[in-house]
Amino acid sequence: SDSHFPVPVSPSHVDFSLHYPQFFPSSSExxxxxKIQFADIGCGFGGLLISLSTLFPETLxxxxxxxxxxxxxxxxxxxxLRGSDPGQYQNVSVVRTNSMKYIPNYFEKGxxxxxxxLFPDPHFKEKNHRRRVISPHLLDEYAYVLGVxxxxxxxxxxxxxxxxxxxxxxxxxxxxxLKEEELEADPVVKLLCSATEEGQKVSRNGGQTFQAVFRRxxxxxxx
Ligand code: SAM
Numbered sequence: 678s679d680s681h682f683p684v685p686v687s688p689s690h691v692d693f694s695l696h697y698p699q700f701f702p703s704s705s706e707x708x709x710x711x712k713i714q715f716a717d718i719g720c721g722f723g724g725l726l727i728s729l730s731t732l733f734p735e736t737l738x739x740x741x742x743x744x745x746x747x748x749x750x751x752x753x754x755x756x757x758l759r760g761s762d763p764g765q766y767q768n769v770s771v772v773r774t775n776s777m778k779y780i781p782n783y784f785e786k787g788x789x790x791x792x793x794x795l796f797p798d799p800h801f802k803e804k805n806h807r808r809r810v811i812s813p814h815l816l817d818e819y820a821y822v823l824g825v826x827x828x829x830x831x832x833x834x835x836x837x838x839x840x841x842x843x844x845x846x847x848x849x850x851x852x853x854x855l856k857e858e859e860l861e862a863d864p865v866v867k868l869l870c871s872a873t874e875e876g877q878k879v880s881r882n883g884g885q886t887f888q889a890v891f892r893r894x895x896x897x898x899x900x
Contacts, residue, residue: 685779716784718794719743729872833888
């Protein structure tokens, strides 16, 4: 349960120097101005983060994972990579938390530029839909922590969940779908399947995937 992991009162209470020591030299007071920009929600074994780390070496990114052992595995994986490739993988970290409850405890308004929801648990039964990580209510929170122009990436191999995530995003006034040519030009889209452990499993089994990639916008009704 949640009692087994610490929950920061607010983003300013998180010591990010522990996550990214090379980006926060203790001697420098101005060093801590850099903020996390990418969040991989339910990151599992961390494959996406590892790929993004070298693609965006100056961007701080974090995985949020509920399972204790999986979080520990990702921590060890990152430390091992930092050891074997000095100077690399300094921008990636992981935290054990319940993302459905504590996103605003970690990120300030408009801080993020990318959020990932890759192969989330489907929660098939109607009464369990409230447990889905994409929902109208949670999209309000994601819209809050994403800056204008920020992108939310979702993918699943469960068609019903894919339809659900897409329709939640389409109905939300603060998100608009990326156009086909924008998806093709975005190198991150290609990683959604190829870089995650779950995506690789689906590819191996020849399964279909359903993605929805949306941009955080300022709703036109606000003008
Ligand atoms: N995204 C990874 C991938 O594509 O390989 C993992 C997908 S796995 C099917 C879903 C992950 O979400 C699991 O590791 C699970 O523990 C995590 N998860 C489920 N609910 C969560 C929550 N409320 N907060 C954080 N992580 C959660």
